[in-house]
Amino acid sequence: MSSTQTSKSTVAQAARKISPKLSNLSGAEKDQLLLKISENLKNNKQRIIEANQKDVQAAQKMVDQGELSTPLLNRLILTDDKIAQLSTYLEEVAKLDDPIGKKQFAMKLAEGLELERISCPLGVVAIIFESRPEVVIQVTALSLKSGNAVILKGGREASHSNRVLFELIEEVLKEMDLLGAVNLIETRDDVANLLDQEAYIDLIIPRGGNEFVRYIQENTKIPVLGHSSGICHIYVDQQFDLAMATKVSVDAKVDYPSACNAVETILVHAGSAESFIPQLIPELLEKKVSVKGCARSLEIAQKNKLSMEAASEEDWESEYSDLVLSIKVVDSMQEAIEHINRHGSHHTDSIITTENSHAEFFLQQVDSACVFHNASTRFSDGYVFGLGAEVGISTNKTHARGPVGLDGMIIYKYLLRGDGQVRGVFSGKNALPFLHQALPID
Amino acid sequence: MSSTQTSKSTVAQAARKISPKLSNLSGAEKDQLLLKISENLKNNKQRIIEANQKDVQAAQKMVDQGELSTPLLNRLILTDDKIAQLSTYLEEVAKLDDPIGKKQFAMKLAEGLELERISCPLGVVAIIFESRPEVVIQVTALSLKSGNAVILKGGREASHSNRVLFELIEEVLKEMDLLGAVNLIETRDDVANLLDQEAYIDLIIPRGGNEFVRYIQENTKIPVLGHSSGICHIYVDQQFDLAMATKVSVDAKVDYPSACNAVETILVHAGSAESFIPQLIPELLEKKVSVKGCARSLEIAQKNKLSMEAASEEDWESEYSDLVLSIKVVDSMQEAIEHINRHGSHHTDSIITTENSHAEFFLQQVDSACVFHNASTRFSDGYVFGLGAEVGISTNKTHARGPVGLDGMIIYKYLLRGDGQVRGVFSGKNALPFLHQALPID
Numbered sequence: 001m002s003s004t005q006t007s008k009s010t011v012a013q014a015a016r017k018i019s020p021k022l023s024n025l026s027g028a029e030k031d032q033l034l035l036k037i038s039e040n041l042k043n044n045k046q047r048i049i050e051a052n053q054k055d056v057q058a059a060q061k062m063v064d065q066g067e068l069s070t071p072l073l074n075r076l077i078l079t080d081d082k083i084a085q086l087s088t089y090l091e092e093v094a095k096l097d098d099p100i101g102k103k104q105f106a107m108k109l110a111e112g113l114e115l116e117r118i119s120c121p122l123g124v125v126a127i128i129f130e131s132r133p134e135v136v137i138q139v140t141a142l143s144l145k146s147g148n149a150v151i152l153k154g155g156r157e158a159s160h161s162n163r164v165l166f167e168l169i170e171e172v173l174k175e176m177d178l179l180g181a182v183n184l185i186e187t188r189d190d191v192a193n194l195l196d197q198e199a200y201i202d203l204i205i206p207r208g209g210n211e212f213v214r215y216i217q218e219n220t221k222i223p224v225l226g227h228s229s230g231i232c233h234i235y236v237d238q239q240f241d242l243a244m245a246t247k248v249s250v251d252a253k254v255d256y257p258s259a260c261n262a263v264e265t266i267l268v269h270a271g272s273a274e275s276f277i278p279q280l281i282p283e284l285l286e287k288k289v290s291v292k293g294c295a296r297s298l299e300i301a302q303k304n305k306l307s308m309e310a311a312s313e314e315d316w317e318s319e320y321s322d323l324v325l326s327i328k329v330v331d332s333m334q335e336a337i338e339h340i341n342r343h344g345s346h347h348t349d350s351i352i353t354t355e356n357s358h359a360e361f362f363l364q365q366v367d368s369a370c371v372f373h374n375a376s377t378r379f380s381d382g383y384v385f386g387l388g389a390e391v392g393i394s395t396n397k398t399h400a401r402g403p404v405g406l407d408g409m410i411i412y413k414y415l416l417r418g419d420g421q422v423r424g425v426f427s428g429k430n431a432l433p434f435l436h437q438a439l440p441i442d
Numbered sequence: 443m444s445s446t447q448t449s450k451s452t453v454a455q456a457a458r459k460i461s462p463k464l465s466n467l468s469g470a471e472k473d474q475l476l477l478k479i480s481e482n483l484k485n486n487k488q489r490i491i492e493a494n495q496k497d498v499q500a501a502q503k504m505v506d507q508g509e510l511s512t513p514l515l516n517r518l519i520l521t522d523d524k525i526a527q528l529s530t531y532l533e534e535v536a537k538l539d540d541p542i543g544k545k546q547f548a549m550k551l552a553e554g555l556e557l558e559r560i561s562c563p564l565g566v567v568a569i570i571f572e573s574r575p576e577v578v579i580q581v582t583a584l585s586l587k588s589g590n591a592v593i594l595k596g597g598r599e600a601s602h603s604n605r606v607l608f609e610l611i612e613e614v615l616k617e618m619d620l621l622g623a624v625n626l627i628e629t630r631d632d633v634a635n636l637l638d639q640e641a642y643i644d645l646i647i648p649r650g651g652n653e654f655v656r657y658i659q660e661n662t663k664i665p666v667l668g669h670s671s672g673i674c675h676i677y678v679d680q681q682f683d684l685a686m687a688t689k690v691s692v693d694a695k696v697d698y699p700s701a702c703n704a705v706e707t708i709l710v711h712a713g714s715a716e717s718f719i720p721q722l723i724p725e726l727l728e729k730k731v732s733v734k735g736c737a738r739s740l741e742i743a744q745k746n747k748l749s750m751e752a753a754s755e756e757d758w759e760s761e762y763s764d765l766v767l768s769i770k771v772v773d774s775m776q777e778a779i780e781h782i783n784r785h786g787s788h789h790t791d792s793i794i795t796t797e798n799s800h801a802e803f804f805l806q807q808v809d810s811a812c813v814f815h816n817a818s819t820r821f822s823d824g825y826v827f828g829l830g831a832e833v834g835i836s837t838n839k840t841h842a843r844g845p846v847g848l849d850g851m852i853i854y855k856y857l858l859r860g861d862g863q864v865r866g867v868f869s870g871k872n873a874l875p876f877l878h879q880a881l882p883i884d
Contacts (some may be wrong), residue, residue, distance in 0.1 A: 002696070011610055020779075023807075024806055024807065096749045105827045109826065115827055117844075120838070122839050124807065203840040218663070221659070221660070223838075225840075241862065244861075248862060250864075251864035251866050252864075252865075255865045255866045255869075363857045363859075365462045365465075367461075367462070370855070370856045370857075370858065371858075372857070372859075372860065373857075374859070374860045374861050374862050375555060375862070376864045376865045378865035378866075379551070379858055379860075379863070379865055384865075384868075384876060385551070385557055386551065386557070386707060386876065386880075393842060397853050398644070398665045398667075398841040399840040400840075401854060401855065402559075402854075402856045408723065411814060411839050412844075414811060414843075415815075416812065416817050417801070417805075417814075417817070418815065418821075419686075419688060420683065420694040421690075421695075421816075421818065422690055422692075422693035422697070422818045423693055423818045423820035423821055424697045424820075427697075433827060434828065436828035
């Protein structure tokens with residue numbers, strides 16, 4: 001039985017089966033596992049390069065036929081440097097603190113009856129990602145470090161690279177008698193087959209296009225961690241620094257337009273619109289950004305002879321993922337906050353203001369995972385936040401929100417140790433009282 | 443517009459609308475709100491008693507006609523003492539630490555660019571519960587304390603009591619300009635109408651029968667916190683104390699048979715079965731418990747001339763919620779663990795053993811919210827655990843697990859404060875490095 005076969009539930013069952021053993025590994029054992037994988041990658045550089053070449057050649061054909069963009073091709077390529085980085089990454093994750101078995105809470109309930117709450121792995125996590133093959137290694141490192149079994153599905157363009165990386169991981173798992181701890185599935189059908197496996201899978205993390213993420217969210221009872229869209233805003237307040245607002249707005253749009261944390265709509269206070277919009281548009285146009293605007297923005301653009309299309313209601317809920325931006329004039333910060341909470345995707349939103357009390361109100365009232373003051377929305381990222389590692393960015397309100405690191409892959413359980421206590425004596429007449437004495441948690 | 447009207451989305455929208463204002467209340471303001479509600483209950487004791495009388499009279503008729511049990515009737519009754527306790531409960535919750543606005547993490551990313559993660563309310567929570575009217579007050583207290591708007595649905599038998607308690611709450615909300623913070627819905631149709639309101643509701647906590655909870659879980663995209671069943675186990679190991687095993691098993695079954703933490707199946711190591719089963723059964727029979735068993739248990743029962751029915755495969759996944767218990771003989775602790783992880787509901791399971799290394803392995807390997815050593819499963823409860831307050835018991839693996847207190851009603855957000863930083867300068871050639879300096883969190 002191969003852990004890559006596509007039979008309806010075998011992969012999820014195999015992952016679930018190994019999960020108790022994985023959750024029982026010591027920190028040292030998990031680190032050894034990561035270091036052995038790192039070693040195996042180093043020893044098989046040539047095998048990785050050969051597999052990667054197949055993907056790159058196929059992708060080059062697609063580029064030649066105009067079916068793939070050069071940046072996407074470049075993301076596929078595993079250079080010597082990148083392969084070395086994969087090993088470094090495994091070694092870095094090995095160095096992190098073991099997140100499992102941490103005592104979070106401890107209480108003496110009665111004489112000889114002590115409760116504790118300790119961190120533990122979720123169990124089985126499925127992660128679906130796009131074409132960068134290094135994600136296979138990153139996600140494997142994070143899953144094993146947190147004691148989780150993982151089911152991986154990578155992008156089709158990287159299939160040979162993903163497979164060889166998986167094989168190198170599996171060789172180590174086999175040696176350590178941990179087959180099933182990492183699983184690779186290879187088609188969208190395989191993904192569809194996972195969606196009703198809630199008995200075996202504890203969390204799905206889809207990283208990819210909006211439509212695909214939404215499909216996952218709408219077709220499974222398994223908890224889904226992630227975001228289907230990133231409709232991020234910048235609100236430029238009445239009191240503001242013109243140069244800062246312009247610089248931050250341009251960065252948030254052009255630094256990486258297809259990123260989920262790129263800005264899509266800029267909301268401008270009516271009192272700032274006459275000075276800010278004529279300053280901003282030329283800078284955007286110079287960077288090849290198409291600008292759309294509400295009626296009031298259009299009027300200002302026309303008065304200043306600047307190019308702007310009319311925005312429709314749809315624009316306020318569009319993630320362009322491209323060099324396109326919409327602008328809307330609002331009469332108050334309250335209107336901006338309401339617009340963001342209603343039309344946004346609760347991902348990342350920023351206020352540009354010199355008025356600290358306004359900033360604090362905005363930070364408090366905008367219902368998003370990340371809310372910024374005088375900073376580009378592009379800072380919303382697990383690596384940038386110093387979380388060490390990122391499995392994805394969540395717009396969920398439960399479990400984990402914003403950029404999610406190892407924390408999102410763990411949960412806890414309550415352990416109670418007694419010497420034969422029964423509940424009956426703590427209720428009714430002559431009930432014993434509970435002590436509820438907090439105990440130290442190390 | 444009344445916040446109890448049944449139009450499809452009005453209640454959820456009203457709750458969502460007030461949510462930012464609620465989340466912005468200071469700890470002192472929230473405590474004042476709770477104390478004012480407490481005061482209003484005290485000042486309207488007679489109104490509460492009159493409304494409660496209507497429910498009690500209707501319930502008494504049902505008891506007379508054999509449609510309701512006397513214990514259920516007793517749970518409905520609001521005595522003077524119970525009403526006083528409602529006020530005490532509000533005052534106790536007011537005394538708890540404000541869970542909102544707590545800094546959980548802080549990091550300097552670059553000069554003048556500081557990140558923090560702070561706790562915040564979920565937003566809008568819907569809680570569906572059964573006939574005890576005091577739950578209206580308990581849930582209101584926890585929701586308001588955590589800055590959440592709440593939609594309540596109580597049991598039909600308590601409808602007059604629930605309504606008067608809600609009215610007394612709403613009078614205070616109106617005075618404090620917080621209408622919509624607490625909402626009462628009154629029919630199952632109203633509940634069904636909430637299920638597609640994922641844009642307005644962040645969490646549903648159903649507390650009630652298995653079938654109803656499963657219906658909620660299967661018919662909404664809103665995260666559901668709770669458990670549909672409580673199939674709890676006790677495993678009696680090879681090395682064990684006979685008196686302790688018997689005492690704990692009997693307590694776990696008979697102390698409160700309809701509770702979700704009552705034991706349903708006892709797994710017995712083959713080496714212990716001959717001594718334990720003949721000791722246990724007479725004690726259970728004395729307490730009117732019907733005992734079912736696997737073939738090997740039956741053999742032992744027959745040999746000892748003790749009454750036992752044959753258990754079928756279905757029994758291993760049955761929550762009897764009654765004075766019924768099943769017994770299965772297993773050949774090893776490993777078999778017991780696999781049985782529990784496969785057939786149980788991941789709620790609460792206990793091992794009885796004198797061998798500590800066995801206990802620790804069991805605590806680690808059983809994938810349940812609560813795992814106990816030498817203690818009755820009946821201890822699984824938020825009040826018993828010293829959590830101060832309980833909104834429900836969760837068998838989820840994400841967000842909150844086991845007995846859930848205020849913690850389950852909060853999440854966090856990332857706030858980043860800068861002075862105009864852009865992402866572009868931290869990448870590419872001449873990239874500035876991120877500092878990633880941990881900052882104190884008070």
